Amino acid sequence: MPDVTLSPVTTADxxxxxxxxDSIWRSHYASMISMAQIDYMLAGRYTPEKLHRYLESTECWMQLLKVSGVPAGYCSYALTGIPGEMKLQELYLLPEHQGKGLGKLMLRHVETEARGRGCAVLTLTVNKGNANSIAVYRKAGFTIREKAVFDIGNGFVMDDFVMTKSLTA
Ligand SMILES: CC(C)(COP(=O)(O)OP(=O)(O)OC[C@H]1O[C@@H](n2cnc3c(N)ncnc32)[C@H](O)[C@@H]1OP(=O)(O)O)[C@@H](O)C(=O)NCCC(=O)NCCS
Structure with missing residues (x-):
C-alpha cells in the first residue's frame, strides 16, 4: 500500500x-437522491461552523485520509448518547481510491477508537440504495437492524437502513 496517513482534522483542513x-457526494449520490437534496445536505454539513464541532467537542471526531500526502477521503464518528454506543457518521473516499482497502483501514480505525472508549456497539445509517457500501459494511460484520426514514428538513428525507456491529464478539 502507498504512503497512507489518517489524522485528526484541523481548521486548515x-x-x-x-x-x-462535494466531489464524492455529487458523483456517488446522483443516482440515489436528487441534486437539490445533495446541494442541501452539502450546504448544511460542511460549513466551518459545523466542522468546528469536531475540534471543540469531546464526543465526536473527524479524520482526514491522505495517500502520498494528497487528500483522498475522510471519516467521522460520534458517541450517540446511548451508553456503550458509537456511530460511524461518515466514511468517504474519492472514486479513484475506492476498492483498494482504504475504507477498511478507516473502518478499523473507527472500531479501534470505539473500543478504546469502552463502546460495545458501532452503529451507522446508510441509504437503502447504496448497495456497494451496504456490501462493504456486511463484509465488515455489520447487520441491518431496521429501516428508518429521517426527515432532514426542506421537504427532504433520508431513506436508510440502520446497521450495527457488536464490538465485543
Ligand atoms: C464505502 C467506502 C468507504 C468503502 O471503502 P473501499 O475502500 O471502497 O472498500 P475496501 O476496498 O476497503 O473494501 C472493504 C471490503 O469490502 C469488500 N467489498 C468492497 N465492495 C464490495 C461489494 N460491492 N460487494 C462485496 N464486497 C465488497 C472488499 O472486497 C473488502 O473485503 P475484504 O474485507 O475481504 O478485504 C467507499 O467505497 C466509498 O467511499 N464509497 C462511496 C461513498 C459511500 O457510499 N460511503 C458510505 C456512506 S454510508
Missing part, C-alpha cells in the same frame, strides 16, 4: 473536507 465531500 476544512476547505479540503468540503471539497472532498
Amino acid at each position: 476544512f476547505p479540503t473536507i468540503a471539497r472532498l465531500a
